[in-house]
Amino acid sequence: MPKNKKPEELDLISRVSSYCATWDLLQKNTTIIIGLSGGPDSVFLLHVLSQLKTEYSLTLVAVHLDHGWRENSAADIDFCKSYATRYDVLFEHAHARDITITKKSSGSLEEQGRLLRRTFFEQVAQKYASPHNPTAIALAHHHDDQIETFFIRLLRGAGVTGLAGIRPQYKNHHKNYIRPLLCCTKEEILTFLHAQALSYLEDPTNKDPRFLRNRIRSTIIPALRTCDTRFDASLERTMAHLQEADEFIQTTTHKTLEKVSIVQKNSQRQLLLPAFAELHPFLQKQILLAWLIESGFPFTVSSGLLDELIRFLLISKNKKHLLYHSWSIIKQNSCATLEGEGAEKANGQKRSGSTTTRNS
Structure with a gap:
Protein backbone atom coordinates (compact mmCIF):
# COMPACT_ATOMS: atom_id res chain seq x y z
CA MET A 1 0.00 0.00 0.00
CA PRO A 2 1.48 3.40 -0.92
CA LYS A 3 3.02 5.18 2.07
CA ASN A 4 1.50 8.55 1.15
CA LYS A 5 -2.06 7.28 1.42
CA LYS A 6 -4.36 9.81 3.09
CA PRO A 7 -6.74 8.82 5.91
CA GLU A 8 -9.80 9.12 3.65
CA GLU A 9 -8.24 6.70 1.15
CA LEU A 10 -7.42 4.28 3.94
CA ASP A 11 -11.03 4.60 5.06
CA LEU A 12 -12.31 3.62 1.62
CA ILE A 13 -10.21 0.45 1.50
CA SER A 14 -11.20 -0.34 5.09
CA ARG A 15 -14.84 0.14 4.15
CA VAL A 16 -14.54 -2.32 1.27
CA SER A 17 -12.73 -4.76 3.55
CA SER A 18 -15.50 -4.48 6.15
CA TYR A 19 -18.15 -4.85 3.45
CA CYS A 20 -16.47 -8.05 2.23
CA ALA A 21 -16.37 -9.37 5.79
CA THR A 22 -20.01 -8.48 6.44
CA TRP A 23 -21.19 -10.33 3.35
CA ASP A 24 -18.54 -13.07 3.62
CA LEU A 25 -17.35 -12.36 0.07
CA LEU A 26 -13.72 -13.41 0.47
CA GLN A 27 -12.62 -16.86 1.57
CA LYS A 28 -9.03 -17.76 2.39
CA ASN A 29 -7.01 -19.58 -0.29
CA THR A 30 -9.42 -18.62 -3.06
CA THR A 31 -8.52 -17.70 -6.62
CA ILE A 32 -10.29 -14.46 -7.52
CA ILE A 33 -11.00 -13.78 -11.19
CA ILE A 34 -11.10 -9.99 -11.59
CA GLY A 35 -12.96 -8.54 -14.55
CA LEU A 36 -10.52 -5.85 -15.70
CA SER A 37 -11.77 -3.58 -18.48
CA GLY A 38 -9.21 -0.89 -17.69
CA GLY A 39 -11.91 1.56 -16.62
CA PRO A 40 -11.77 3.33 -13.24
CA ASP A 41 -14.02 0.89 -11.41
CA SER A 42 -12.12 -2.26 -12.40
CA VAL A 43 -8.74 -0.60 -11.78
CA PHE A 44 -9.89 0.31 -8.27
CA LEU A 45 -11.18 -3.23 -7.73
CA LEU A 46 -7.80 -4.67 -8.73
CA HIS A 47 -6.05 -2.22 -6.40
CA VAL A 48 -8.26 -3.03 -3.41
CA LEU A 49 -8.06 -6.80 -3.82
CA SER A 50 -4.30 -6.53 -4.16
CA GLN A 51 -4.26 -4.86 -0.74
CA LEU A 52 -6.32 -7.73 0.71
CA LYS A 53 -4.41 -10.49 -1.07
CA THR A 54 -2.05 -11.33 1.78
CA GLU A 55 -4.70 -11.18 4.51
CA TYR A 56 -6.87 -13.75 2.71
CA SER A 57 -4.08 -15.71 0.95
CA LEU A 58 -5.70 -14.94 -2.39
CA THR A 59 -4.52 -15.79 -5.87
CA LEU A 60 -5.57 -12.98 -8.21
CA VAL A 61 -6.16 -13.35 -11.94
CA ALA A 62 -6.92 -10.19 -13.93
CA VAL A 63 -9.10 -11.03 -16.93
CA HIS A 64 -9.77 -8.85 -19.98
CA LEU A 65 -12.04 -9.53 -22.95
CA ASP A 66 -11.46 -7.56 -26.15
CA HIS A 67 -14.85 -6.98 -27.77
CA GLY A 68 -13.25 -5.35 -30.80
CA TRP A 69 -15.80 -2.54 -30.68
CA ARG A 70 -13.15 0.18 -31.01
CA GLU A 71 -10.21 0.52 -33.37
CA ASN A 72 -7.73 0.86 -30.51
CA SER A 73 -9.15 -1.98 -28.41
CA ALA A 74 -5.90 -3.93 -28.77
CA ALA A 75 -4.16 -1.17 -26.81
CA ASP A 76 -6.58 -1.82 -23.94
CA ILE A 77 -5.09 -5.30 -23.59
CA ASP A 78 -1.60 -3.87 -23.15
CA PHE A 79 -2.93 -1.36 -20.62
CA CYS A 80 -4.60 -4.06 -18.53
CA LYS A 81 -1.60 -6.36 -18.80
CA SER A 82 0.64 -3.57 -17.48
CA TYR A 83 -1.58 -3.28 -14.41
CA ALA A 84 -1.43 -7.04 -13.87
CA THR A 85 2.36 -6.82 -13.98
CA ARG A 86 2.37 -3.82 -11.65
CA TYR A 87 0.36 -5.67 -9.02
CA ASP A 88 2.09 -9.00 -9.66
CA VAL A 89 -1.09 -10.90 -10.54
CA LEU A 90 -1.85 -13.41 -13.27
CA PHE A 91 -3.35 -12.14 -16.52
CA GLU A 92 -5.71 -13.77 -19.03
CA HIS A 93 -7.23 -12.19 -22.12
CA ALA A 94 -9.22 -13.24 -25.15
CA HIS A 95 -11.09 -11.79 -28.12
CA ALA A 96 -14.86 -11.91 -28.22
CA ARG A 97 -14.84 -13.65 -31.61
CA ASP A 98 -13.23 -16.67 -29.94
CA ILE A 99 -15.90 -16.99 -27.23
CA THR A 100 -19.05 -19.03 -27.75
CA ILE A 101 -21.93 -18.19 -25.45
CA THR A 102 -24.24 -21.00 -24.37
CA LYS A 103 -26.99 -18.81 -22.92
CA LYS A 104 -29.07 -17.35 -25.71
CA SER A 105 -30.36 -13.79 -25.71
CA SER A 106 -32.01 -11.55 -28.24
CA GLY A 107 -31.02 -8.49 -26.25
CA SER A 108 -28.97 -5.43 -27.07
CA LEU A 109 -25.31 -5.21 -27.98
CA GLU A 110 -24.67 -4.32 -24.35
CA GLU A 111 -26.40 -7.51 -23.20
CA GLN A 112 -24.49 -9.63 -25.71
CA GLY A 113 -21.25 -8.13 -24.44
CA ARG A 114 -22.20 -8.93 -20.87
CA LEU A 115 -22.91 -12.55 -21.75
CA LEU A 116 -19.60 -12.86 -23.61
CA ARG A 117 -17.68 -11.47 -20.63
CA ARG A 118 -19.47 -13.74 -18.18
CA THR A 119 -18.78 -16.76 -20.36
CA PHE A 120 -15.08 -15.93 -20.59
CA PHE A 121 -14.80 -15.18 -16.87
CA GLU A 122 -16.41 -18.53 -16.07
CA GLN A 123 -14.07 -20.34 -18.45
CA VAL A 124 -11.07 -18.82 -16.68
CA ALA A 125 -12.57 -19.64 -13.27
CA GLN A 126 -13.01 -23.25 -14.34
CA LYS A 127 -9.41 -23.35 -15.57
CA TYR A 128 -8.07 -22.39 -12.13
CA ALA A 129 -10.59 -24.30 -10.02
CA SER A 130 -9.78 -27.49 -8.14
CA PRO A 131 -11.26 -29.35 -5.15
CA HIS A 132 -8.83 -27.53 -2.85
CA ASN A 133 -8.81 -24.24 -4.74
CA PRO A 134 -12.24 -22.58 -5.01
CA THR A 135 -12.70 -19.63 -7.34
CA ALA A 136 -14.80 -16.48 -7.30
CA ILE A 137 -15.42 -13.90 -10.02
CA ALA A 138 -15.14 -10.30 -8.80
CA LEU A 139 -17.07 -7.60 -10.66
CA ALA A 140 -16.65 -3.86 -10.16
CA HIS A 141 -20.27 -2.74 -9.76
CA HIS A 142 -20.59 0.16 -7.31
CA HIS A 143 -23.34 2.13 -5.55
CA ASP A 144 -24.14 4.30 -8.59
CA ASP A 145 -24.51 1.20 -10.77
CA GLN A 146 -27.01 -0.10 -8.23
CA ILE A 147 -29.18 3.02 -8.56
CA GLU A 148 -28.97 3.10 -12.36
CA THR A 149 -29.85 -0.59 -12.59
CA PHE A 150 -32.92 -0.05 -10.41
CA PHE A 151 -34.34 2.53 -12.82
CA ILE A 152 -33.42 0.52 -15.91
CA ARG A 153 -35.34 -2.43 -14.53
CA LEU A 154 -38.20 -0.22 -13.37
CA LEU A 155 -38.62 1.20 -16.87
CA ARG A 156 -38.58 -2.33 -18.29
CA GLY A 157 -41.33 -3.48 -15.95
CA ALA A 158 -39.27 -5.68 -13.63
CA GLY A 159 -40.82 -7.47 -10.69
CA VAL A 160 -39.67 -7.71 -7.09
CA THR A 161 -36.57 -9.76 -7.87
CA GLY A 162 -35.35 -7.34 -10.51
CA LEU A 163 -36.05 -4.24 -8.43
CA ALA A 164 -34.29 -5.77 -5.42
CA GLY A 165 -31.10 -4.78 -7.20
CA ILE A 166 -27.61 -6.13 -7.66
CA ARG A 167 -26.58 -8.50 -4.90
CA PRO A 168 -23.16 -8.52 -3.20
CA GLN A 169 -22.90 -12.21 -4.03
CA TYR A 170 -24.56 -14.52 -6.52
CA LYS A 171 -24.02 -18.27 -6.42
CA ASN A 172 -25.50 -20.71 -8.90
CA HIS A 173 -24.16 -24.11 -9.90
CA HIS A 174 -20.45 -23.75 -9.08
CA LYS A 175 -20.50 -20.07 -10.13
CA ASN A 176 -19.60 -17.57 -7.44
CA TYR A 177 -19.87 -13.89 -8.36
CA ILE A 178 -18.88 -11.24 -5.83
CA ARG A 179 -19.21 -7.45 -5.94
CA PRO A 180 -16.99 -5.89 -3.27
CA LEU A 181 -17.55 -2.28 -4.39
CA LEU A 182 -21.29 -1.85 -3.89
CA CYS A 183 -20.48 0.17 -0.78
CA CYS A 184 -18.54 2.79 -2.81
CA THR A 185 -19.82 5.64 -4.95
CA LYS A 186 -18.37 6.50 -8.33
CA GLU A 187 -17.17 9.84 -7.00
CA GLU A 188 -15.29 8.14 -4.17
CA ILE A 189 -13.60 5.77 -6.59
CA LEU A 190 -12.49 8.57 -8.91
CA THR A 191 -11.24 10.66 -6.00
CA PHE A 192 -9.20 7.72 -4.75
CA LEU A 193 -7.65 7.00 -8.16
CA HIS A 194 -6.71 10.63 -8.69
CA ALA A 195 -5.17 10.87 -5.22
CA GLN A 196 -3.09 7.78 -5.89
CA ALA A 197 -2.21 8.80 -9.47
CA LEU A 198 -3.70 5.58 -10.81
CA SER A 199 -4.55 5.97 -14.50
CA TYR A 200 -7.51 4.35 -16.20
CA LEU A 201 -9.19 4.12 -19.58
CA GLU A 202 -12.11 6.35 -20.55
CA ASP A 203 -14.97 4.68 -22.40
CA PRO A 204 -16.56 7.25 -24.75
CA THR A 205 -19.80 5.25 -24.88
CA ASN A 206 -20.42 6.08 -21.21
CA LYS A 207 -21.67 9.51 -22.31
CA ASP A 208 -23.55 8.38 -25.40
CA PRO A 209 -27.23 9.41 -24.93
CA ARG A 210 -28.36 6.55 -27.16
CA PHE A 211 -27.88 4.21 -24.20
CA LEU A 212 -30.64 4.13 -21.59
CA ARG A 213 -28.22 3.82 -18.68
CA ASN A 214 -26.46 7.01 -19.73
CA ARG A 215 -29.73 8.95 -20.00
CA ILE A 216 -30.73 7.78 -16.53
CA ARG A 217 -27.31 8.75 -15.17
CA SER A 218 -27.27 12.22 -16.71
CA THR A 219 -30.92 13.28 -16.35
CA ILE A 220 -33.19 11.22 -14.10
CA ILE A 221 -30.90 10.66 -11.11
CA PRO A 222 -29.63 14.27 -10.89
CA ALA A 223 -33.23 15.51 -11.08
CA LEU A 224 -34.32 13.24 -8.23
CA ARG A 225 -31.37 14.31 -6.10
CA THR A 226 -32.38 17.92 -6.71
CA CYS A 227 -35.96 17.14 -5.66
CA ASP A 228 -34.84 15.55 -2.40
CA THR A 229 -31.35 15.38 -0.94
CA ARG A 230 -32.40 12.20 0.89
CA PHE A 231 -32.98 10.40 -2.42
CA ASP A 232 -30.03 7.97 -2.16
CA ALA A 233 -30.78 6.96 1.42
CA SER A 234 -34.49 6.57 0.68
CA LEU A 235 -33.89 4.40 -2.37
CA GLU A 236 -31.43 2.28 -0.40
CA ARG A 237 -34.13 1.60 2.22
CA THR A 238 -36.66 0.74 -0.49
CA MET A 239 -34.27 -1.72 -2.09
CA ALA A 240 -33.53 -3.28 1.30
CA HIS A 241 -37.28 -3.91 1.72
CA LEU A 242 -37.44 -5.41 -1.77
CA GLN A 243 -34.46 -7.66 -1.08
CA GLU A 244 -36.11 -8.94 2.09
CA ALA A 245 -39.32 -9.63 0.17
CA ASP A 246 -37.37 -11.36 -2.60
CA GLU A 247 -35.58 -13.62 -0.12
CA PHE A 248 -38.97 -14.71 1.20
CA ILE A 249 -40.25 -15.30 -2.35
CA GLN A 250 -37.22 -17.39 -3.32
CA THR A 251 -37.38 -19.50 -0.16
CA THR A 252 -41.10 -20.09 -0.60
CA THR A 253 -40.60 -20.90 -4.29
CA HIS A 254 -38.00 -23.60 -3.65
CA LYS A 255 -40.04 -25.20 -0.87
CA THR A 256 -43.18 -25.19 -3.01
CA LEU A 257 -41.35 -26.56 -6.06
CA GLU A 258 -40.42 -29.63 -4.02
CA LYS A 259 -44.09 -30.13 -3.11
Whole structure:
Protein backbone atom coordinates (compact mmCIF):
# COMPACT_ATOMS: atom_id res chain seq x y z
CA MET A 1 0.00 0.00 0.00
CA PRO A 2 1.48 3.40 -0.92
CA LYS A 3 3.02 5.18 2.07
CA ASN A 4 1.50 8.55 1.15
CA LYS A 5 -2.06 7.28 1.42
CA LYS A 6 -4.36 9.81 3.09
CA PRO A 7 -6.74 8.82 5.91
CA GLU A 8 -9.80 9.12 3.65
CA GLU A 9 -8.24 6.70 1.15
CA LEU A 10 -7.42 4.28 3.94
CA ASP A 11 -11.03 4.60 5.06
CA LEU A 12 -12.31 3.62 1.62
CA ILE A 13 -10.21 0.45 1.50
CA SER A 14 -11.20 -0.34 5.09
CA ARG A 15 -14.84 0.14 4.15
CA VAL A 16 -14.54 -2.32 1.27
CA SER A 17 -12.73 -4.76 3.55
CA SER A 18 -15.50 -4.48 6.15
CA TYR A 19 -18.15 -4.85 3.45
CA CYS A 20 -16.47 -8.05 2.23
CA ALA A 21 -16.37 -9.37 5.79
CA THR A 22 -20.01 -8.48 6.44
CA TRP A 23 -21.19 -10.33 3.35
CA ASP A 24 -18.54 -13.07 3.62
CA LEU A 25 -17.35 -12.36 0.07
CA LEU A 26 -13.72 -13.41 0.47
CA GLN A 27 -12.62 -16.86 1.57
CA LYS A 28 -9.03 -17.76 2.39
CA ASN A 29 -7.01 -19.58 -0.29
CA THR A 30 -9.42 -18.62 -3.06
CA THR A 31 -8.52 -17.70 -6.62
CA ILE A 32 -10.29 -14.46 -7.52
CA ILE A 33 -11.00 -13.78 -11.19
CA ILE A 34 -11.10 -9.99 -11.59
CA GLY A 35 -12.96 -8.54 -14.55
CA LEU A 36 -10.52 -5.85 -15.70
CA SER A 37 -11.77 -3.58 -18.48
CA GLY A 38 -9.21 -0.89 -17.69
CA GLY A 39 -11.91 1.56 -16.62
CA PRO A 40 -11.77 3.33 -13.24
CA ASP A 41 -14.02 0.89 -11.41
CA SER A 42 -12.12 -2.26 -12.40
CA VAL A 43 -8.74 -0.60 -11.78
CA PHE A 44 -9.89 0.31 -8.27
CA LEU A 45 -11.18 -3.23 -7.73
CA LEU A 46 -7.80 -4.67 -8.73
CA HIS A 47 -6.05 -2.22 -6.40
CA VAL A 48 -8.26 -3.03 -3.41
CA LEU A 49 -8.06 -6.80 -3.82
CA SER A 50 -4.30 -6.53 -4.16
CA GLN A 51 -4.26 -4.86 -0.74
CA LEU A 52 -6.32 -7.73 0.71
CA LYS A 53 -4.41 -10.49 -1.07
CA THR A 54 -2.05 -11.33 1.78
CA GLU A 55 -4.70 -11.18 4.51
CA TYR A 56 -6.87 -13.75 2.71
CA SER A 57 -4.08 -15.71 0.95
CA LEU A 58 -5.70 -14.94 -2.39
CA THR A 59 -4.52 -15.79 -5.87
CA LEU A 60 -5.57 -12.98 -8.21
CA VAL A 61 -6.16 -13.35 -11.94
CA ALA A 62 -6.92 -10.19 -13.93
CA VAL A 63 -9.10 -11.03 -16.93
CA HIS A 64 -9.77 -8.85 -19.98
CA LEU A 65 -12.04 -9.53 -22.95
CA ASP A 66 -11.46 -7.56 -26.15
CA HIS A 67 -14.85 -6.98 -27.77
CA GLY A 68 -13.25 -5.35 -30.80
CA TRP A 69 -15.80 -2.54 -30.68
CA ARG A 70 -13.15 0.18 -31.01
CA GLU A 71 -10.21 0.52 -33.37
CA ASN A 72 -7.73 0.86 -30.51
CA SER A 73 -9.15 -1.98 -28.41
CA ALA A 74 -5.90 -3.93 -28.77
CA ALA A 75 -4.16 -1.17 -26.81
CA ASP A 76 -6.58 -1.82 -23.94
CA ILE A 77 -5.09 -5.30 -23.59
CA ASP A 78 -1.60 -3.87 -23.15
CA PHE A 79 -2.93 -1.36 -20.62
CA CYS A 80 -4.60 -4.06 -18.53
CA LYS A 81 -1.60 -6.36 -18.80
CA SER A 82 0.64 -3.57 -17.48
CA TYR A 83 -1.58 -3.28 -14.41
CA ALA A 84 -1.43 -7.04 -13.87
CA THR A 85 2.36 -6.82 -13.98
CA ARG A 86 2.37 -3.82 -11.65
CA TYR A 87 0.36 -5.67 -9.02
CA ASP A 88 2.09 -9.00 -9.66
CA VAL A 89 -1.09 -10.90 -10.54
CA LEU A 90 -1.85 -13.41 -13.27
CA PHE A 91 -3.35 -12.14 -16.52
CA GLU A 92 -5.71 -13.77 -19.03
CA HIS A 93 -7.23 -12.19 -22.12
CA ALA A 94 -9.22 -13.24 -25.15
CA HIS A 95 -11.09 -11.79 -28.12
CA ALA A 96 -14.86 -11.91 -28.22
CA ARG A 97 -14.84 -13.65 -31.61
CA ASP A 98 -13.23 -16.67 -29.94
CA ILE A 99 -15.90 -16.99 -27.23
CA THR A 100 -19.05 -19.03 -27.75
CA ILE A 101 -21.93 -18.19 -25.45
CA THR A 102 -24.24 -21.00 -24.37
CA LYS A 103 -26.99 -18.81 -22.92
CA LYS A 104 -29.07 -17.35 -25.71
CA SER A 105 -30.36 -13.79 -25.71
CA SER A 106 -32.01 -11.55 -28.24
CA GLY A 107 -31.02 -8.49 -26.25
CA SER A 108 -28.97 -5.43 -27.07
CA LEU A 109 -25.31 -5.21 -27.98
CA GLU A 110 -24.67 -4.32 -24.35
CA GLU A 111 -26.40 -7.51 -23.20
CA GLN A 112 -24.49 -9.63 -25.71
CA GLY A 113 -21.25 -8.13 -24.44
CA ARG A 114 -22.20 -8.93 -20.87
CA LEU A 115 -22.91 -12.55 -21.75
CA LEU A 116 -19.60 -12.86 -23.61
CA ARG A 117 -17.68 -11.47 -20.63
CA ARG A 118 -19.47 -13.74 -18.18
CA THR A 119 -18.78 -16.76 -20.36
CA PHE A 120 -15.08 -15.93 -20.59
CA PHE A 121 -14.80 -15.18 -16.87
CA GLU A 122 -16.41 -18.53 -16.07
CA GLN A 123 -14.07 -20.34 -18.45
CA VAL A 124 -11.07 -18.82 -16.68
CA ALA A 125 -12.57 -19.64 -13.27
CA GLN A 126 -13.01 -23.25 -14.34
CA LYS A 127 -9.41 -23.35 -15.57
CA TYR A 128 -8.07 -22.39 -12.13
CA ALA A 129 -10.59 -24.30 -10.02
CA SER A 130 -9.78 -27.49 -8.14
CA PRO A 131 -11.26 -29.35 -5.15
CA HIS A 132 -8.83 -27.53 -2.85
CA ASN A 133 -8.81 -24.24 -4.74
CA PRO A 134 -12.24 -22.58 -5.01
CA THR A 135 -12.70 -19.63 -7.34
CA ALA A 136 -14.80 -16.48 -7.30
CA ILE A 137 -15.42 -13.90 -10.02
CA ALA A 138 -15.14 -10.30 -8.80
CA LEU A 139 -17.07 -7.60 -10.66
CA ALA A 140 -16.65 -3.86 -10.16
CA HIS A 141 -20.27 -2.74 -9.76
CA HIS A 142 -20.59 0.16 -7.31
CA HIS A 143 -23.34 2.13 -5.55
CA ASP A 144 -24.14 4.30 -8.59
CA ASP A 145 -24.51 1.20 -10.77
CA GLN A 146 -27.01 -0.10 -8.23
CA ILE A 147 -29.18 3.02 -8.56
CA GLU A 148 -28.97 3.10 -12.36
CA THR A 149 -29.85 -0.59 -12.59
CA PHE A 150 -32.92 -0.05 -10.41
CA PHE A 151 -34.34 2.53 -12.82
CA ILE A 152 -33.42 0.52 -15.91
CA ARG A 153 -35.34 -2.43 -14.53
CA LEU A 154 -38.20 -0.22 -13.37
CA LEU A 155 -38.62 1.20 -16.87
CA ARG A 156 -38.58 -2.33 -18.29
CA GLY A 157 -41.33 -3.48 -15.95
CA ALA A 158 -39.27 -5.68 -13.63
CA GLY A 159 -40.82 -7.47 -10.69
CA VAL A 160 -39.67 -7.71 -7.09
CA THR A 161 -36.57 -9.76 -7.87
CA GLY A 162 -35.35 -7.34 -10.51
CA LEU A 163 -36.05 -4.24 -8.43
CA ALA A 164 -34.29 -5.77 -5.42
CA GLY A 165 -31.10 -4.78 -7.20
CA ILE A 166 -27.61 -6.13 -7.66
CA ARG A 167 -26.58 -8.50 -4.90
CA PRO A 168 -23.16 -8.52 -3.20
CA GLN A 169 -22.90 -12.21 -4.03
CA TYR A 170 -24.56 -14.52 -6.52
CA LYS A 171 -24.02 -18.27 -6.42
CA ASN A 172 -25.50 -20.71 -8.90
CA HIS A 173 -24.16 -24.11 -9.90
CA HIS A 174 -20.45 -23.75 -9.08
CA LYS A 175 -20.50 -20.07 -10.13
CA ASN A 176 -19.60 -17.57 -7.44
CA TYR A 177 -19.87 -13.89 -8.36
CA ILE A 178 -18.88 -11.24 -5.83
CA ARG A 179 -19.21 -7.45 -5.94
CA PRO A 180 -16.99 -5.89 -3.27
CA LEU A 181 -17.55 -2.28 -4.39
CA LEU A 182 -21.29 -1.85 -3.89
CA CYS A 183 -20.48 0.17 -0.78
CA CYS A 184 -18.54 2.79 -2.81
CA THR A 185 -19.82 5.64 -4.95
CA LYS A 186 -18.37 6.50 -8.33
CA GLU A 187 -17.17 9.84 -7.00
CA GLU A 188 -15.29 8.14 -4.17
CA ILE A 189 -13.60 5.77 -6.59
CA LEU A 190 -12.49 8.57 -8.91
CA THR A 191 -11.24 10.66 -6.00
CA PHE A 192 -9.20 7.72 -4.75
CA LEU A 193 -7.65 7.00 -8.16
CA HIS A 194 -6.71 10.63 -8.69
CA ALA A 195 -5.17 10.87 -5.22
CA GLN A 196 -3.09 7.78 -5.89
CA ALA A 197 -2.21 8.80 -9.47
CA LEU A 198 -3.70 5.58 -10.81
CA SER A 199 -4.55 5.97 -14.50
CA TYR A 200 -7.51 4.35 -16.20
CA LEU A 201 -9.19 4.12 -19.58
CA GLU A 202 -12.11 6.35 -20.55
CA ASP A 203 -14.97 4.68 -22.40
CA PRO A 204 -16.56 7.25 -24.75
CA THR A 205 -19.80 5.25 -24.88
CA ASN A 206 -20.42 6.08 -21.21
CA LYS A 207 -21.67 9.51 -22.31
CA ASP A 208 -23.55 8.38 -25.40
CA PRO A 209 -27.23 9.41 -24.93
CA ARG A 210 -28.36 6.55 -27.16
CA PHE A 211 -27.88 4.21 -24.20
CA LEU A 212 -30.64 4.13 -21.59
CA ARG A 213 -28.22 3.82 -18.68
CA ASN A 214 -26.46 7.01 -19.73
CA ARG A 215 -29.73 8.95 -20.00
CA ILE A 216 -30.73 7.78 -16.53
CA ARG A 217 -27.31 8.75 -15.17
CA SER A 218 -27.27 12.22 -16.71
CA THR A 219 -30.92 13.28 -16.35
CA ILE A 220 -33.19 11.22 -14.10
CA ILE A 221 -30.90 10.66 -11.11
CA PRO A 222 -29.63 14.27 -10.89
CA ALA A 223 -33.23 15.51 -11.08
CA LEU A 224 -34.32 13.24 -8.23
CA ARG A 225 -31.37 14.31 -6.10
CA THR A 226 -32.38 17.92 -6.71
CA CYS A 227 -35.96 17.14 -5.66
CA ASP A 228 -34.84 15.55 -2.40
CA THR A 229 -31.35 15.38 -0.94
CA ARG A 230 -32.40 12.20 0.89
CA PHE A 231 -32.98 10.40 -2.42
CA ASP A 232 -30.03 7.97 -2.16
CA ALA A 233 -30.78 6.96 1.42
CA SER A 234 -34.49 6.57 0.68
CA LEU A 235 -33.89 4.40 -2.37
CA GLU A 236 -31.43 2.28 -0.40
CA ARG A 237 -34.13 1.60 2.22
CA THR A 238 -36.66 0.74 -0.49
CA MET A 239 -34.27 -1.72 -2.09
CA ALA A 240 -33.53 -3.28 1.30
CA HIS A 241 -37.28 -3.91 1.72
CA LEU A 242 -37.44 -5.41 -1.77
CA GLN A 243 -34.46 -7.66 -1.08
CA GLU A 244 -36.11 -8.94 2.09
CA ALA A 245 -39.32 -9.63 0.17
CA ASP A 246 -37.37 -11.36 -2.60
CA GLU A 247 -35.58 -13.62 -0.12
CA PHE A 248 -38.97 -14.71 1.20
CA ILE A 249 -40.25 -15.30 -2.35
CA GLN A 250 -37.22 -17.39 -3.32
CA THR A 251 -37.38 -19.50 -0.16
CA THR A 252 -41.10 -20.09 -0.60
CA THR A 253 -40.60 -20.90 -4.29
CA HIS A 254 -38.00 -23.60 -3.65
CA LYS A 255 -40.04 -25.20 -0.87
CA THR A 256 -43.18 -25.19 -3.01
CA LEU A 257 -41.35 -26.56 -6.06
CA GLU A 258 -40.42 -29.63 -4.02
CA LYS A 259 -44.09 -30.13 -3.11
CA VAL A 260 -45.53 -29.79 -6.63
CA SER A 261 -42.95 -31.87 -8.50
CA ILE A 262 -41.24 -35.24 -8.54
CA VAL A 263 -37.71 -36.15 -9.59
CA GLN A 264 -37.40 -39.09 -11.96
CA LYS A 265 -34.61 -41.70 -11.97
CA ASN A 266 -32.90 -39.80 -14.79
CA SER A 267 -32.85 -36.76 -12.46
CA GLN A 268 -35.44 -34.89 -14.52
CA ARG A 269 -37.96 -32.96 -12.46
CA GLN A 270 -41.62 -33.25 -13.50
CA LEU A 271 -44.29 -30.77 -12.47
CA LEU A 272 -47.44 -32.27 -10.97
CA LEU A 273 -50.09 -30.28 -12.79
CA PRO A 274 -53.07 -30.76 -10.42
CA ALA A 275 -51.00 -29.44 -7.50
CA PHE A 276 -49.47 -26.71 -9.67
CA ALA A 277 -52.95 -25.54 -10.72
CA GLU A 278 -53.91 -24.88 -7.07
CA LEU A 279 -51.15 -22.31 -6.60
CA HIS A 280 -51.57 -18.53 -6.74
CA PRO A 281 -50.73 -17.20 -10.25
CA PHE A 282 -47.74 -15.28 -8.88
CA LEU A 283 -46.28 -18.41 -7.31
CA GLN A 284 -46.99 -20.38 -10.49
CA LYS A 285 -44.73 -18.00 -12.40
CA GLN A 286 -42.00 -18.26 -9.78
CA ILE A 287 -42.20 -22.06 -9.85
CA LEU A 288 -41.98 -22.14 -13.64
CA LEU A 289 -38.98 -19.83 -13.65
CA ALA A 290 -37.19 -21.90 -11.01
CA TRP A 291 -37.98 -25.11 -12.91
CA LEU A 292 -36.69 -23.76 -16.22
CA ILE A 293 -33.45 -22.48 -14.71
CA GLU A 294 -32.83 -25.63 -12.70
CA SER A 295 -33.30 -27.63 -15.89
CA GLY A 296 -30.63 -25.65 -17.72
CA PHE A 297 -32.96 -23.76 -20.05
CA PRO A 298 -30.45 -21.56 -21.96
CA PHE A 299 -32.71 -18.67 -22.96
CA THR A 300 -33.87 -15.45 -21.33
CA VAL A 301 -37.20 -16.04 -19.59
CA SER A 302 -39.66 -13.16 -20.01
CA SER A 303 -42.93 -12.60 -18.18
CA GLY A 304 -44.70 -13.06 -21.51
CA LEU A 305 -43.18 -16.51 -21.90
CA LEU A 306 -44.26 -17.47 -18.38
CA ASP A 307 -47.85 -16.41 -19.12
CA GLU A 308 -47.75 -18.42 -22.34
CA LEU A 309 -46.52 -21.53 -20.53
CA ILE A 310 -49.15 -21.29 -17.80
CA ARG A 311 -51.89 -21.15 -20.44
CA PHE A 312 -50.41 -24.23 -22.08
CA LEU A 313 -50.05 -26.18 -18.83
CA LEU A 314 -53.47 -25.37 -17.38
CA ILE A 315 -55.77 -24.55 -20.32
CA SER A 316 -54.49 -25.84 -23.65
CA LYS A 317 -55.43 -29.35 -24.78
CA ASN A 318 -52.17 -29.67 -26.71
CA LYS A 319 -49.69 -32.20 -25.34
CA LYS A 320 -46.50 -30.51 -26.54
CA HIS A 321 -45.37 -26.89 -26.53
CA LEU A 322 -42.29 -25.97 -28.54
CA LEU A 323 -40.15 -23.34 -26.84
CA TYR A 324 -36.93 -22.59 -28.72
CA HIS A 325 -34.86 -24.80 -30.99
CA SER A 326 -34.85 -28.30 -29.44
CA TRP A 327 -36.53 -27.28 -26.19
CA SER A 328 -40.15 -28.17 -25.47
CA ILE A 329 -42.56 -29.02 -22.65
CA ILE A 330 -44.46 -32.30 -22.76
CA LYS A 331 -47.71 -32.97 -20.88
CA GLN A 332 -48.44 -36.59 -20.03
CA ASN A 333 -50.38 -38.29 -17.22
CA SER A 334 -51.03 -35.00 -15.39
CA CYS A 335 -47.30 -34.22 -15.37
CA ALA A 336 -45.15 -31.77 -17.31
CA THR A 337 -41.60 -32.54 -18.43
CA LEU A 338 -39.06 -30.14 -19.93
CA GLU A 339 -37.07 -31.64 -22.77
CA GLY A 340 -34.04 -30.15 -24.45
CA GLU A 341 -30.33 -30.46 -25.03
CA GLY A 342 -28.59 -30.69 -21.66
CA ALA A 343 -31.81 -30.84 -19.61
CA GLU A 344 -31.06 -34.20 -17.96
CA LYS A 345 -27.49 -33.20 -17.13
CA ALA A 346 -28.59 -29.89 -15.63
CA ASN A 347 -31.29 -31.52 -13.54
CA GLY A 348 -28.79 -33.97 -12.14
CA GLN A 349 -26.62 -31.23 -10.70
CA LYS A 350 -27.50 -29.49 -7.49
CA ARG A 351 -28.15 -25.78 -7.89
CA SER A 352 -28.23 -23.09 -5.26
CA GLY A 353 -28.87 -19.36 -5.10
CA SER A 354 -31.50 -17.20 -6.72
CA THR A 355 -34.19 -18.66 -8.94
CA THR A 356 -33.70 -15.92 -11.46
CA THR A 357 -30.80 -14.84 -13.62
CA ARG A 358 -31.76 -11.16 -13.67
CA ASN A 359 -29.64 -10.24 -10.65
CA SER A 360 -26.57 -12.12 -11.64
